[in-house]
Amino acid sequence: MRSEAEQSPATAREDLNGLPPLGREDVSTHLPIRQVAFVVTERCNLRCTYCYEAFKNKRRRPFPPGEIKRRIESELLADNGFEYIWFIFFGGEPLLRFDTIRDVVEWTQARHWPGKRYRFMIETNATLLDDAKKRWLAERKDDVILSVSLDGSKAAHDRNRSNSYDKVIRHAPFLRETWPTQPVKMTIGPETIADAYEGVVSVAEHGLNAEFDVLFENVWGDRESERRFVRIWADQLAHLVEFYAARPDLPRPSVLSRKLHHLYNVPLSFRRTTCGAGHEVTCFSPDGQEYPCFRFSPLVVSNPIQNLDSAPVRRNLRCASCPFEKICTSCEGHNYEANGSIYERTDFHCNFFKISMLASAEMSLRDRPIENPGSALEGLPVSARVDEMRRLLAIRLVNDECGPVLDWAKQEATAH
Numbered sequence: 001m002r003s004e005a006e007q008s009p010a011t012a013r014e015d016l017n018g019l020p021p022l023g024r025e026d027v028s029t030h031l032p033i034r035q036v037a038f039v040v041t042e043r044c045n046l047r048c049t050y051c052y053e054a055f056k057n058k059r060r061r062p063f064p065p066g067e068i069k070r071r072i073e074s075e076l077l078a079d080n081g082f083e084y085i086w087f088i089f090f091g092g093e094p095l096l097r098f099d100t101i102r103d104v105v106e107w108t109q110a111r112h113w114p115g116k117r118y119r120f121m122i123e124t125n126a127t128l129l130d131d132a133k134k135r136w137l138a139e140r141k142d143d144v145i146l147s148v149s150l151d152g153s154k155a156a157h158d159r160n161r162s163n164s165y166d167k168v169i170r171h172a173p174f175l176r177e178t179w180p181t182q183p184v185k186m187t188i189g190p191e192t193i194a195d196a197y198e199g200v201v202s203v204a205e206h207g208l209n210a211e212f213d214v215l216f217e218n219v220w221g222d223r224e225s226e227r228r229f230v231r232i233w234a235d236q237l238a239h240l241v242e243f244y245a246a247r248p249d250l251p252r253p254s255v256l257s258r259k260l261h262h263l264y265n266v267p268l269s270f271r272r273t274t275c276g277a278g279h280e281v282t283c284f285s286p287d288g289q290e291y292p293c294f295r296f297s298p299l300v301v302s303n304p305i306q307n308l309d310s311a312p313v314r315r316n317l318r319c320a321s322c323p324f325e326k327i328c329t330s331c332e333g334h335n336y337e338a339n340g341s342i343y344e345r346t347d348f349h350c351n352f353f354k355i356s357m358l359a360s361a362e363m364s365l366r367d368r369p370i371e372n373p374g375s376a377l378e379g380l381p382v383s384a385r386v387d388e389m390r391r392l393l394a395i396r397l398v399n400d401e402c403g404p405v406l407d408w409a410k411q412e413a414t415a416h
Contacts, residue, residue, distance in 0.1 A: 032276070034086070035280060037088040037284070038088070040097040040101065043091070050219070052334075072104065085119075093124065093127075101122065120143060122146050151199065159192060201243065209250065214233065214349055218346070219348070258357050300333065328350075365395065368391075
């Protein structure tokens with residue numbers, strides 16, 4: 001392994017100033033962000049009801065720290081157009097390999113990487129946090145971020161995540177103080193969809209923000225069962241619109257802030273995959289193999305794929321005619337698992353997404369109300385006027401296209 005000049009962690013952190021949040025690109029420069037995930041272990045200490053890692057705990061091989069360092073060095077020295085890199089520790093439960101994470105982070109911080117800015121993220125259930133780990137993380141809070149799963153209220157979280165709520169929520173003060181803008185991840189399935197509003201409120205009462213959405217998988221039952229769940233989802237989001245409208249300082253979750261303006265102005269950076277799998281995103285398994293994303297790896301699927309160019313090209317015709325296809329929250333890994341093609345989208349969550357589009361339109365109107373559309377454009381610079389016209393057109397499109405889904409969901413309530 002090539003040796004690099006020594007540099008103190010404090011100096012290394014100075015190079016991180018301005019690193020944008022985890023996402024596909026830096027919104028200020030439109031430069032792509034590289035996401036490199038390491039499955040440091042396939043073992044996990046929980047048995048979550050909705051876990052899609054069908055093959056976890058089957059293989060016990062750990063990811064050698066030296067191999068992770070080699071991959072990090074390769075990424076940070078590469079002339080590949082990526083200035084920003086997020087290194088993500090994934091599992092299983094990565095804190096089972098905390099010694100490896102600490103070793104890799106400290107090794108990386110002790111070296112100088114010209115021309116690159118980076119951070120680390122640990123995707124964790126937080127049940128294994130202790131005082132020693134928290135002290136180490138607090139010392140590196142600008143460099144290492146925890147992404148914690150917390151499924152809302154105690155009842156919902158315990159139902160989903162092996163009765164682990166008390167082991168997680170006790171760390172809420174630490175999470176709030178160390179990374180005040182980092183949301184927790186809240187997953188919503190059939191058993192907890194009716195508790196979504198209560199869950200978000202519960203998270204907020206602990207001073208945390210929540211990012212949440214329904215499961216993409218085929219878990220919503222037959223047509224009548226789906227109708228009932230869509231109706232519940234619409235009711236929960238209506239309550240959440242009121243909740244956030246009354247609290248303008250709270251960050252809006254993605255489910256209530258869909259990119260309506262992209263319906264008429266999709267950035268050129270939108271490519272064949274909505275998440276960047278295989279280009280902006282890559283994943284390394286413990287045996288050193290590289291995959292476009294962990295959802296294409298042996299951890300998740302029985303037929304792993306390493307090159308998306310070899311994936312069959314088929315489209316879901318229902319999606320091809322949908323005006324929201326280009327901003328729909330589709331998962332290429334799940335598409336491949338369910339349909340054998342990253343392009344043939346699953347549509348199990350389609351109606352739920354359309355309900356969230358309606359909620360996003362309503363949230364947009366609450367945040368920026370319009371009394372007279374004509375006067376709303378007066379006095380605005382040309383660019384702002386164009387943006388506002390796009391917003392208004394998008395809101396109208398959403399109401400026209402998604403309103404019938406809400407009407408369909410409510411019919412069931414009338415029939416019974």
